[in-house]
Amino acid sequence: MAELYFNDHAPIGVIDSGIGGLTVANAIRDLLPNEAIYYFGDTAHLPYGDKSAASVRYYTARITDLLVKKGCKCVVIACNTASSFAAKTAEEIADGVKVIDVVTPVIEHIIQYLSNKKIGIIGTKGTIESRIYPRRLKLEGKNIDVKSMATPLLASMVEEGFFKNKISKAVINQYLSSHHLSGIEALVLACTHYPLIKPEISSYYNAQNIDVEVVDNASLTAKAVRNYLEISGLLNSGIQKPDHFMVSDYTKSFEVSTQIFFGEKVSLEEVRIWD
Template sequence: MNKPIGIYDSGTGGLTVAKAIAEMLPNESFIYFGDTAHLPYGDKSKESIQLYSKRISDFLIGKGCKALVIACNTASAHAYATLTERHPEIPIINVVDPTVEYCVKDKSYKKIGIIATKGTVTSRIYPRKIKKVNPEIQVFQNATPLLAPMIEEGFFNNRISQTVINSYLSAKNFKEIDALILACTHYPLIKKEVERYFKDNVAVIDSASVVATVTKNVLIKNNLLSSSQIPSRQFFVSDYTKAFEKTAKLFFGEKITLKEDRIWD
């Protein structure tokens, strides 16, 4: 089916997921929406995130999207159930469930650490879902509120970012973990720095490639794969700035053209 996939996030972070989907499914078109008017989602209330997600999903489905990817951990935690009820007509993929499934499948992970926004940590969605599958796994999570804004501003792979990352990762409850989940779609851009801190002794898991694989499987299962040889890639934001377009290029890996659509007006 040659209709686009809808992908949304509060800002540029979800572009790591969009990039992974584009690489895994090169024939697929997609429409990306970054809710820059409300970023970051990590410190917003559950009710606000549900409201934003409803409006964005209506916008994307109104543009003919055949599936929806919630490319934000906080929105996945707070709005996934709401959106599946609101839009039963299309498959909806969140970033939490595929990541949890990937982690619990590896029997060597006995102690799992999680870094995420305050919203994701407060929801306790990762510990609940991991423990539901395997109660024996120990889960330790810490909120890392400086990371997403830092990455949005282009601060990664430098001394400033490494110092901030090291400070967060030196928390006592992260001693002797087997794996660390980067539970924010901004964080794949600092994966190398996180691995550097742990000296490659801890498995560092980001959701982008995992979610891309699940998206492919969902499209196959629902007979929704595209046969188009010339995919269309559209990028929308709720509040346009030049700086955002520059940062978006860093996330997606190539120049993209952003269109502003003030869906809140």
């Protein structure tokens, strides 16, 4: 491996199918302001939630390879679907560079703090149908009551800017009132779009006077990145490099939308890596 892989000034790579992973990048920025972020949104193939597992593994492998070659000191899979289907593939491609997915930090949080509670999970069809969360918990030997439900409209709604209004409230309330989620005591937001509607989700439960802990994987993943960099001695101790935001298919409207997810406007570079 190249020496750059172990350089604390090297960037943190972040992978997503498109725009949602910017919530993870933003959480990393808030927690680790000295770190540079190299972000790749695979806008040519979004959303991953309705793609086959084989396709998601292929796309994730190619992007991981790109970020490793650019010298990233770790790679974050900021997509639940890609984390479900392609984390092991990314680790193989990364060749020793640390890969952090968005599922593992949530699993660890559930085991440590929520193991005695009934857990609800909402996400894309791909994530929910993969059953990654109940499967991982079972592998950890935890017999935790988990209720999962696909909420496919939420990601599209957020991506189009329909949140914090009557439309989003109606859609969110319709999903959360489903019998599939009845009796839960904690809710995992298993999609990186969902941190943007976390306040509305919490408001629904508050209005119902129901005590439900709402868990998003953006903040937990950022903490996992910090922990890894601290343990490995790779926290940036010098001048921050510029961030770099890449997409596989550029549109002006998409660049404008990035401000919703990252909190500030960014410039996107189109990078073609497909055969």
